[in-house]
Ligand SMILES: Cc1cc2nc3c(=O)[nH]c(=O)nc-3n(C[C@H](O)[C@H](O)[C@H](O)COP(=O)(O)OP(=O)(O)OC[C@H]3O[C@@H](n4cnc5c(N)ncnc54)[C@H](O)[C@@H]3O)c2cc1C
């Protein structure tokens with residue numbers, strides 16, 4: 001089975017557009033600009049993982065972990081889970097062709113309208129009508145939908161019964177999962193979801209509507225060249241306005257990494273909040289004039305993952321994988337139910353609590369994580385059965401999202417990205433989330449476990465999988481790093497100027513100037529679609545977002561697209 005990516009040996013020196021990173025933002029840019037007839041290269045630092053090859057056993061999962069902390073680093077640079085241990089906060093992001101979409105839960109929600117009415121955004125975002133069009137396009141391509149069987153799932157019922165006592169009725173949030181199966185907008189024939197619960201380990205069925213199965217497949221179909229193991233270090237502008245993209249090759253199998261320089265008149269950064277901010281910070285260190293706001297307004301989106309252990313009701317929220325590790329159980333997608341705590345007066349108080357599923361490959365580690373001296377108790381002996389039938393059948397996992405003050409800051413420390421947010425753990429959102437989750441867990445008869453790894457190398461810092469900001473939007477360079485179209489402000493222009501570096505864009509989570517209060521993928525995708533619509537106007541490009549016709553390809557055989 002073949003994939004979408006090519007060997008870096010085939011990369012050319014020059015393209016019309018170089019897209020850096022291949023998550024939601026990068027995927028949208030690659031698809032739309034390839035549709036516009038541009039010669040596009042996508043540079044992704046991670047590797048391509050085809051449907052069927054995501055980790056399903058614990059040893060495989062362990063190999064998919066790369067951890068970077070203060071003066072330490074373990075794991076392969078192409079491992080899927082990229083954990084950054086920070087002194088103030090930890091961050092988890094995805095690494096691979098498709099970015100975070102490969103390992104996320106796929107919850108796709110529009111934020112409350114008050115989020116975009118905040119004066120922190122440039123006015124055009126709420127006013128020019130293209131945000132709504134961007135969201136519509138994102139929805140047409142990612143097809144968010146609620147599980148029609150959600151209310152029948154044990155984990156949904158567990159949330160329902162715990163929530164009821166507290167006066168909350170869950171709803172089934174929309175997720176980027178194909179529950180019916182069928183050919184998607186990019187011409188990929190996605191099978192129906194088996195409700196195996198392994199979304200956050202990577203979907204081995206092909207039912208999760210990832211960026212790889214949509215925007216990247218579409219980009220490749222329209223001639224974009226996709227390269228993996230290509231980590232961009234920084235960008236620099238030539239006198240004639242050409243961008244030089246400095247790339248580190250990570251495909252050397254242990255040999256010393258080699259560097260390449262590629263050129264293009266347009267560079268679109270879609271390397272994610274951490275990746276794009278780091279590239280810009282390094283580019284500034286190499287002389288590019290960028291806003292003083294660069295690195296600022298980092299938000300964790302009030303996001304946490306937490307657990308309830310010892311509930312008196314069944315939960316069934318450990319994935320069974322595909323092929324299933326046990327028969328006759330339907331777990332559901334990683335998120336099937338959500339409790340919404342609204343506040344019409346104070347947006348900051350709003351919370352979304354989602355019941356989550358841990359991927360099956362993590363099952364063997366659960367006894368060690370949750371039972372003191374689990375190893376000695378021999379809990380590892382009957383791992384699989386124990387996990388599905390024993391106390392772990394009652395383990396509740398929660399993903400919760402809200403708002404924070406976006407007061408984090410990225411800096412370069414010895415040429416590497418560092419997150420600084422001294423009072424992060426005192427953000428009021430964490431107390432609110434603890435209180436709500438404690439009541440839900442207590443109502444289910446269990447105990448709240450905020451972080452089973454607290455006190456280990458993880459310390460007691462909060463952790464997020466929704467990093468946002470660092471290259472936030474603003475009206476001008478004094479209050480933002482990019483404008484409402486994602487164009488990067490040129491700080492060499494006079495103060496107050498809205499001049500931009502022609503041809504340099506950011507289109508990912510880094511451009512958010514604040515928390516969103518809902519899971520961010522749909523907003524990132526919608527804003528990237530919006531940025532492409534503006535780019536089409538500015539450069540006189542023509543493209544549509546019509547679904548692809550013709551022969552459909554299988555999720556595990558995307559390479560057929562290139563071969564055709
Ligand atoms: C376990 C988990 C569960 C989640 N669940 C949800 C959910 O249910 N709903 C939701 O909305 N969000 C969820 N998220 C968050 C969501 O996936 C991210 O917000 C989203 O993927 C960010 O999109 P992006 O385009 O900004 O960047 P990413 O998707 O992070 O993509 C950036 C890409 O750029 C690559 N890259 C980075 N640096 C470089 C470089 N220097 N050179 C080349 N390439 C580079 C990365 O490897 C990555 O592939 C979850 C995240 C995780 C980790």
Ligand code: SF4
Pocket residue numbers: 177178192193194195196197198199200202203204205206207208322332333334
């Ligand atoms: S539940 Fe299983 S089949 Fe369905 S989207 Fe998630 S990983 Fe894929």
